[in-house]
Amino acid sequence: NQSLTLQAASLGLSDTLTFFSPSIIAEAANGGGTSLAVNNASLGNINVDANVAFSGNGVLSLASLGNGSLTGAGVISAESLVLEVANGSISTATNVSALTATATNGSIAISEADAITLTNLTSATGNVNVTAGGGTTVEAVEATVGDVALTGGSLIFNGTTTAGRDLSLNATADGVNLATSTLFFPGNLAVTATGAITQNGSLNVSGNTALAAGSGIVLTDATNTFTGPVAINATGDVSLSDADTIAIAASTITGNLTITAAGAITDSGAITITGGTTLAAGTVNDITLDN
Numbered sequence: 001n002q003s004l005t006l007q008a009a010s011l012g013l014s015d016t017l018t019f020f021s022p023s024i025i026a027e028a029a030n031g032g033g034t035s036l037a038v039n040n041a042s043l044g045n046i047n048v049d050a051n052v053a054f055s056g057n058g059v060l061s062l063a064s065l066g067n068g069s070l071t072g073a074g075v076i077s078a079e080s081l082v083l084e085v086a087n088g089s090i091s092t093a094t095n096v097s098a099l100t101a102t103a104t105n106g107s108i109a110i111s112e113a114d115a116i117t118l119t120n121l122t123s124a125t126g127n128v129n130v131t132a133g134g135g136t137t138v139e140a141v142e143a144t145v146g147d148v149a150l151t152g153g154s155l156i157f158n159g160t161t162t163a164g165r166d167l168s169l170n171a172t173a174d175g176v177n178l179a180t181s182t183l184f185f186p187g188n189l190a191v192t193a194t195g196a197i198t199q200n201g202s203l204n205v206s207g208n209t210a211l212a213a214g215s216g217i218v219l220t221d222a223t224n225t226f227t228g229p230v231a232i233n234a235t236g237d238v239s240l241s242d243a244d245t246i247a248i249a250a251s252t253i254t255g256n257l258t259i260t261a262a263g264a265i266t267d268s269g270a271i272t273i274t275g276g277t278t279l280a281a282g283t284v285n286d287i288t289l290d291n
Contacts, residue, residue: 011034011035011036011037012037012039013036013037013038013039013040014038014039014040014043015038015040015043016038016040016043016044016045016046016047016068017036017038017045017046017047017062018045018046018047018049019047019048019049019050019051019052019072019074020049020050021050022050022051022052022053022074023050023051023052023053024052024053024054024055025052025053025054025055025056025060026055026056027054027055027056027057027058033056033058033059033060033061034054034056034058034059034060034061035061035063036061036062036063037061037062037063037064037065038063038064038065038066038068039065039066040066040068041066041067042066042067043066043068044064044065044066044067044068044086044087044088045064045068045069045070045071045088046062046064046068046069046070046071046072047071047072048070048071048072048073048074048075048076048092049072049073049074050072050074051074051075051076051077052074052075052076052077053077053078054076054077054078054079054081056078056079057079058079058080059078059079059080059081059082060076060078060080060081060082061081061082061083061084062076062081062082062083062084063082063083063084063085064084064085064086064088065084065085065086066086066087067086067087067088068085068087068088069085069088069089069090069091069106070083070085070088070089070090070091070092071089071090071091071092072091072092073093074092074093075092075093075094075095075113076092076093076094076095076096077094077095077096078096079096079097079098080096080097080098080099081094081096081098081099081100082099082100082101083099083100083101083102084101084102084103085102085103085104085106086104086105087104087105087106088103088105088106089103089106089107089108089109089126090103090106090107090108090109090110091107091108091109092109092110092111093110093111093112093113094110094111094112094113094116095112095113095114096112096116097115097116097117098116098117098119099112099116099117099118099119099121100119100120100121101120101121101122102120102121102122102123103122103123103124103125103126104124104125105124105125105126106123106125106126107123107125107126107127107128107129107146108121108123108126108127108128108129108130109127109129109130110129110130110131111131112130112131112132112133112134112136113132113133114132114133114134115132115133115134115135115136115137115152115153116130116132116134116136116137116152117136117137117138117139118130118136118137118138118139118140118141118150119139119140120139120140120141121140121141121142122140122141122142122144123142123143123144123146124144124145125144125145125146126143126146127143127146127147127148127149128141128142128143128146128147128148128149128150129147129148129149129150130149130150130151130152131151131152132151132152132153133152133153134152134153135152135153135154135155135156135174136150136151136152136153136154136155136156137156137157137158138150138155138156138157138158138159138161138179139158139159140159140160140161141161141162142160142161142162142163143162143163143164143165144162144164145164145165146163146164146165147163147164147165147166147167147168148161148163148166148167148168149167149168149169149170150168150169150170151169151170151171151172152170152171152172153171153172153173153174154171154173154174154175154176154195155169155170155171155175155176155177155193156177157177157178157179157180157181157200157201158179159179159180160179160180160181160182160201161179161180161181161182162181162182162183162184163181163182163183163184163187164184164187165183165184165186165187165188166183166186166187166188166189166190166207167181167183167187167188167189167190168190169189169190169191169192169193170191170192170193171192171193171194171195172194173194173195174193174194174195175193175194175195175196175197175198175213175215176191176193176195176196176197176198177198177199177200178191178197178198178199178200178201178203178219179199179200179201180201180202180203181201181202181203181204181205182204183204183205183206183207184206185206185207186206186207187205187206187207188205188207188208188209188210188228189203189205189207189208189209189210190209190210191209191210191211191212191213192212192213193212193213193214193215194214194215195213195214195215196213196215196216196217196218196236197211197213197216197217197218197219197234198217198218198219199218199219199220199221199224201221202221202223202224202225203219203221203224203225203226204224204225205225205226205227205228206227206228207227207228208228208229208230208231208249209226209228209229209230209231210230210231211230211231211232211233211234211238212232212233212234213233213234213235213236214235214236215234215235215236216234216236216237216238216239216255217232217234217236217237217238217239217240218237218238218239219239219240219241220239220240220241220260221241222241222243222260223243224240224241224242224243225242225243225244226240226242226246226247227244228247229247229248229249229268229269230246230247230248230249230251231248231249231250231251231269232248232249232251232252232253232257233251233252233253234252234253234254234255235254235255236254236255237255237256237257237258237275238253238255238256238257238258239257239258239259239260240258240259240260241259241260241261242259242260242261242262242263243262244261244262244263245261245263245264245265245266245285246259246261246263246264246265246266247265247266247267247268248265248266248267248268248269248271248289249267249268249269250268250269250270250271251269251270251271251272252272253271253272253273253274253275254274254275255273255274255275256273256275256276256277256278257271257273257275257276257277257278258277258278258279259278259279259280260280261280261281261282261285262282262285263281263282263285264281264285264286264287264288265279265281265285265286265287265288265289266286266287266288266289267288267289267290267291268291269291270291271289271291
């Protein structure tokens, strides 16, 4: 392994930064974190071609502030990691507890070995894609004009998620707990969970919604808006609320179905329900399930 110890907490570079072999970055003498920044319009890449480990307890920051990208097959290990590129993309593997990543004019793709907290992931022009081996806690994720795809053992949302297009969520070992999420046109939502799908904030989906849960689904915030049809595949009871009309697409529910809407309730496909069905559309709105 190669070792790099910084005497100052921040180091600015004017050329490409490449990790050729496994490397250890030691925290600066004054502690609190370490920052490596490449600021060169033509030679601004950070190449993680081998594993990089940060030995300090603070925050490791890697930034490409020119026209470069941060990519590579190596794994970046740190307690807390901040990645920033100005005009390129981020594509790397990590082993961290907390991650902040910003790609002003590019996409973000992260492969995490274990559990992770996504403190703030922002892409102004590209997609955001994160795959984690453990539970994933989401504080803030935004792809202004792109897609967001998040996969983890479980997915817990404590902040906001904004996608310019589609939001895809996959919990491979547990459930998904959604917080406030907004999807702009066409804005499709796809949620797959081994466990239950629940929420602690409002959903605003301008496109179609597909929900698949190995357990129940409870999305009963009265301010939810499902503009397009909602397709459901669930083992367990399902409860949905909508602040306007709601249309149910082809669905299979092994349990009870409860739908509460401020507008009409309709269908756009065959619905199979093994349990009871409760539908409430207010006193002046129609309920039409005529497939």
